[in-house]
Amino acid sequence: MTEVVDAANRGVPVLGICNGFQMLAEARLIPGAHTRNAHQQFIRRDQRLRVENADTDWTNGFDAGQEITIPLKNADGRFIADDETIKRIEGEGQVAFRYVGVNPNGSFDDIAGVSNERGNVVGLMPHPEHATEPGFGPDTPAAMASGVDGLTFFTSVIERALVK
DSSP, rough: OHHHHHHHTTTTTTEETHHHHHHHHHTTTSSSSSSOOTSSSEEEEEEEEEEEESSSTTTSSSSSOOOOEEEESSOEEEEOOOOHHHHHHHHOOOOOEESSSSOOOOOOOGEEEEEESSSEEEEEEGGGGGSSSSTTTTOOSTTOOOOOTHHHHHHHHHHHHOOO
């Protein structure tokens, strides 16, 4: 992780998905930690999320408040942090995504994803890479497996890199 930490500290965009989110937290690149899901079971579902911060390298293609659907698959996905950390990340806009409708793993404040202060590092529990191509993503009202909300994560970081 030394190279990842060094790159992130230089401003390189870093995305941690699921266990990658856990690793970024353990490396102290993003706040918080993860524990077993509150119900102690593995969960696999298409999960509604609300974009809370649309200003990071990975989220700038979304609108704040936009709801998206991303597949979720985890057993150790419960985001936790002490009260002071929760207050700080809420106040500083570091909550990137929140679960909508149901909190599937008991994460504090329904938090599904967070960023570092600079906005180049984002961690989230759901899997945007599993919602990037029609025919392979979540079901939508338009058609089965047609959800591509995850694609915006990757187009966001490319667009941001082209601007820099």
